[in-house]
Amino acid sequence: DVKVTQSSRYLVKRTGEKVFLECVQDMDHENMFWYRQDPGLGLRLIYFSYDVKMKEKGDIPEGYSVSREKKERFSLILESASTNQTSMYLCASSLGGWGREGRYEQYFGPGTRLTVT
Amino acid sequence: AQTVTQSQPEMSVQEAETVTLSCTYDTSENNYYLFWYKQPPSRQMILVIRQEAYKQQNATENRFSVNFQKAAKSFSLKISDSQLGDTAMYFCAFMKQGSYNTDKLIFGTGTRLQVFP
Numbered sequence: 001d002v003k004v005t006q007s008s009r010y011l012v013k014r015t016g017e018k019v020f021l022e023c024v025q026d027m028d029h030e031n032m033f034w035y036r037q038d039p040g041l042g043l044r045l046i047y048f049s050y051d052v053k054m055k056e057k058g059d060i061p062e063g064y065s066v067s068r069e070k071k072e073r074f075s076l077i078l079e080s081a082s083t084n085q086t087s088m089y090l091c092a093s094s095l096g097g098w099g100r101e102g103r104y105e106q107y108f109g110p111g112t113r114l115t116v117t
Numbered sequence: 118a119q120t121v122t123q124s125q126p127e128m129s130v131q132e133a134e135t136v137t138l139s140c141t142y143d144t145s146e147n148n149y150y151l152f153w154y155k156q157p158p159s160r161q162m163i164l165v166i167r168q169e170a171y172k173q174q175n176a177t178e179n180r181f182s183v184n185f186q187k188a189a190k191s192f193s194l195k196i197s198d199s200q201l202g203d204t205a206m207y208f209c210a211f212m213k214q215g216s217y218n219t220d221k222l223i224f225g226t227g228t229r230l231q232v233f234p
Binding site (some may be wrong): 041046058104109111 | 121222
């Protein structure tokens with residue numbers, strides 16, 4: 001089974017702090033994603049990566065950055081946390097690549113509920 | 118741009134009954150995938166069912182089936198013989214079929230389903 005893990009289930013940070021959310025997948029997937037989940041808004045894509053050191057902005061990248069130094073690890077960074085970044089953050093991965101069966105199916109981590117006070 | 122609409126924020130059903138969750142989408146693409154994801158309370162998001170747009174036959178996975186109407190851009194999920202474990206948030210999602218690094222999901226806002234004994 002694919003396993004996607006996130007470093008924390010719950011996190012409380014103060015306004016202005018630098019915050020790191022870590023995600024690790026164990027299935028050699030090429031693609032990794034960070035989403036933000038808010039009630040009434042569904043999931044919105046923040047950033048994604050389709051290869052090591054490669055990244056692309058999603059729909060709401062402002063205030064976030066990402067890092068992918070190793071294939072299995074994708075980090076989301078809040079440079080200076082603000083209260084409007086209080087949310088549930090979900091990481092996902094998918095096989096990717098051309099012509100592979102099931103390449104597009106995304107597997108999700110358990111989520112990190114971040115509270116910024 | 119593609120959009121996904123789930124017009125039912127909350128639904129409830131009695132155990133063993135059948136329930137249908139609605140989803141509509143807007144796209145100018147001809148080749149795409151559609152998905153239903155399930156997010157149980159405090160648990161990880163998992164894929165319930167997927168449909169390739171080029172396939173006319175509706176997808177089925179055990180008690181879960183879809184009614185895919187491509188011309189109407191409608192993709193509803195039917196859950197038969199509802200079980201208490203089906204209680205969850207359900208998300209409809211769209212993915213454009215295409216180039217290497219476009220495996221991005223666009224989610225609806227979700228439908229919270231409560232199954233009562």
